[in-house]
Amino acid sequence: MLDITISRGTTVALPKTEFDLLLADLRENGYQTVGPRVQDESIVYTDIQTLADLPRGVQTEQDAGRFRLVQGASNNYFDFIPGADSWKKFLFPPRVELFTVRKGKGWEYAEAEAATPRYALIGVRGCELAAIEIQDKIFIRPDFYDPTYRLRREGLFIIAVNCLHPAGTCFCASMGTGPKAQGSYDLCLTELDDVFLVEIGSELGRSLLAKRKYDLPSAFVQNIANQRLSRAAQEMGRVLDTSDLPGLLTEPENLEAAHWDEVAKRCLSCGNCTQVCPTCFCWDATDSVNLNATRASRTRVWDSCFNPAYSHVFGGNTRPTIRARYRQWLTHKFGAWKEQFGTLGCTGCGRCITWCPAKIDHVAEIAALRKEVNP
Amino acid sequence: MAAKKPTVAVYKFSSCDGCQLSLLNLEDELLDLAGAVDIAYFLEASRAVKPGPYDIALVEGSVTTPHEIERIREVREEARFVIALGTCATSGGIQALRNFADAEEYARAVYDHPEYLEYLNTATPLSETIKVDLEIWGCPVNKYLVLECIAALLQNRKPSLPQYSVCLECKRRGAVCVLVAQGVPCLGPVTQAGCGAICPANGRGCYGCFGPWPQGNFDSLVPTLTATERFPGETHLLLRNFNAHAPAFRKAAEAALHTGKK
Numbered sequence: 001m002l003d004i005t006i007s008r009g010t011t012v013a014l015p016k017t018e019f020d021l022l023l024a025d026l027r028e029n030g031y032q033t034v035g036p037r038v039q040d041e042s043i044v045y046t047d048i049q050t051l052a053d054l055p056r057g058v059q060t061e062q063d064a065g066r067f068r069l070v071q072g073a074s075n076n077y078f079d080f081i082p083g084a085d086s087w088k089k090f091l092f093p094p095r096v097e098l099f100t101v102r103k104g105k106g107w108e109y110a111e112a113e114a115a116t117p118r119y120a121l122i123g124v125r126g127c128e129l130a131a132i133e134i135q136d137k138i139f140i141r142p143d144f145y146d147p148t149y150r151l152r153r154e155g156l157f158i159i160a161v162n163c164l165h166p167a168g169t170c171f172c173a174s175m176g177t178g179p180k181a182q183g184s185y186d187l188c189l190t191e192l193d194d195v196f197l198v199e200i201g202s203e204l205g206r207s208l209l210a211k212r213k214y215d216l217p218s219a220f221v222q223n224i225a226n227q228r229l230s231r232a233a234q235e236m237g238r239v240l241d242t243s244d245l246p247g248l249l250t251e252p253e254n255l256e257a258a259h260w261d262e263v264a265k266r267c268l269s270c271g272n273c274t275q276v277c278p279t280c281f282c283w284d285a286t287d288s289v290n291l292n293a294t295r296a297s298r299t300r301v302w303d304s305c306f307n308p309a310y311s312h313v314f315g316g317n318t319r320p321t322i323r324a325r326y327r328q329w330l331t332h333k334f335g336a337w338k339e340q341f342g343t344l345g346c347t348g349c350g351r352c353i354t355w356c357p358a359k360i361d362h363v364a365e366i367a368a369l370r371k372e373v374n375p
Numbered sequence: 376m377a378a379k380k381p382t383v384a385v386y387k388f389s390s391c392d393g394c395q396l397s398l399l400n401l402e403d404e405l406l407d408l409a410g411a412v413d414i415a416y417f418l419e420a421s422r423a424v425k426p427g428p429y430d431i432a433l434v435e436g437s438v439t440t441p442h443e444i445e446r447i448r449e450v451r452e453e454a455r456f457v458i459a460l461g462t463c464a465t466s467g468g469i470q471a472l473r474n475f476a477d478a479e480e481y482a483r484a485v486y487d488h489p490e491y492l493e494y495l496n497t498a499t500p501l502s503e504t505i506k507v508d509l510e511i512w513g514c515p516v517n518k519y520l521v522l523e524c525i526a527a528l529l530q531n532r533k534p535s536l537p538q539y540s541v542c543l544e545c546k547r548r549g550a551v552c553v554l555v556a557q558g559v560p561c562l563g564p565v566t567q568a569g570c571g572a573i574c575p576a577n578g579r580g581c582y583g584c585f586g587p588w589p590q591g592n593f594d595s596l597v598p599t600l601t602a603t604e605r606f607p608g609e610t611h612l613l614l615r616n617f618n619a620h621a622p623a624f625r626k627a628a629e630a631a632l633h634t635g636k637k
Binding site for chain 2: 039040041042044065066067068083084085089094095265266267268269270271272275276286287288289290291292293301302303304307308309322354355356357358359
């Protein structure tokens with residue numbers, strides 16, 4: 001080990017061979033290391049043990065309604081742009097049992113007490129980091145918090161990655177969330193051909209990194225990383241003009257624009273956009289009762305504002321048409337969210353565009369709406 | 376002692392028995408079920424038959440012969456609550472493909488002596504002959520949804536059945552969208568959930584065996600699928616399947632023929 005003092009904010013050059021030892025160290029410290037793997041023709045976030053598990057040399061082609069893995073020119077591990085999976089599933093699981101009641105002498109109530117996993121997330125992009133911080137505002141509020149989310153969130157170790165090869169549906173630069181990872185992480189990687197430049201973001205990150213063999217990066221190497229990062233910012237597949245948001249979407253007269261009818265013809269109301277969105281947080285609590293009515297349980301599952309049942313209340317449905325549901329989603333995500341949580345609900349990851357079977361491009365829809373209301 | 380247990384009768388019409396087998400596959404729950412209800416008529420499971428009338432009739436299969444028209448009317452007479460079990464009973468099933476063809480020609484192709492057959496020219500769901508109280512879709516049905524419906528009936532509550540498309544189930548289980556990632560045609564966005572998205576989770580496109588999702592936007596999905604057909608008529612054939620006779624699929628299959636590659 002070199003005699004270099006490292007602290008928060010320091011960037012070191014870590015040989016890639018050292019990275020597996022870092023992962024092993026995390027596991028020894030009780031973390032489950034989860035990261036990207038090639039699975040089912042996509043990138044899926046799941047358990048990983050070593051760099052060999054990662055999508056090496058893989059890049060992604062993404063466009064509205066289309067995702068393809070392609071072999072890239074390099075042998076790098078983080079050249080791809082993520083698939084439909086987001087880290088949301090680890091903090092806000094798609095299905096979680098909340099409690100059960102059993103009939104004994106009386107009714108016995110028991111909260112579900114599954115042990116909270118401690119995750120180390122490997123390879124969190126700028127847009128994804130921003131998405132986690134948006135969900136923090138939803139699930140951990142000063143007045144209320146969601147215990148499932150909060151316990152998982154508090155135990156989190158985050159290794160962020162700066163994106164160098166944006167995909168066709170990326171627009172994080174428009175949303176100010178990337179391609180450089182910002183916000184709180186423990187370590188942040190910039191991947192070059194033979195080393196990771198690792199920036200230290202926390203004391204825990206520093207102490208783990210301190211046990212590895214690293215070097216201080218030369219000015220030359222840092223320059224290359226910076227150049228690639230600024231080039232990535234210029235290579236966004238899409239650009240969203242946010243200057244008139246949220247007003248464009250929340251002005252009452254714009255809510256009656258003809259473009260909403262046009263999108264509604266194409267929208268399948270399948271809810272895929274909301275399920276792949278790393279900030280969407282709608283859920284449903286479903287109850288089940290056994291045949292003898294001696295045991296009942298309540299389960300929380302991901303839901304969607306595109307599910308007609310979601311807006312079904314006593315007396316009818318408040319959003320009975322696809323037009324009403326699509327408008328609700330877009331005006332919330334890019335409009336009302338700001339008033340509700342102090343930030344827009346979109347981080348520019350592009351998943352909603354890539355994974356829409358009907359190829360609806362929300363960046364283009366917002367532009368079309370703008371053109372209609374400001375001719 | 377508790378009141379008399381509700382009686383259940385399970386019938387088979389034109390079908391493959393798969394839905395009845397799904398009931399028998401409720402291995403962990405079967406004893407509870409037998410404790411909660413009196414299984415009075417279920418020939419696939421037992422020769423012991425108790426006379427009707429019955430509280431609940433679970434009916435598998437579609438109506439394809441003159442005799443079946445009589446039988447299903449008798450079932451209706453004898454049962455307080457009739458549940459159509461599975462795709463044959465709810466939309467006619469795979470045998471409803473004859474509705475789009477010449478049934479006589481099919482009979483000649485299959486049987487040496489079609490003159491012994493008595494059949495209708497169509498295979499139809501129970502609801503075209505009798506009033507059905509509840510339909511449970513699926514080919515085969517999801518056994519847990521059947522159990523939920525029986526539990527709801529016993530507990531005098533509304534059954535908790537999914538009201539969304541297969542996509543939501545697909546995403547909840549973390550399956551990768553085969554349509555977006557592989558260009559595999561998939562009916563998930565217009566198909567009623569309930570199966571657990573088994574096919575997409577195994578790399579196959581949904582072929583709509585749980586029937587049309589009542590809110591499905593076929594006008595959008597059909598041109599989306601026909602635009603990337605791997606062979607002419609692929610979308611049409613996908614919709615002309617186990618639920619070919621379901622009105623929404625019938626209409627969409629026609630539309631696919633007109634928008635698809637020739």
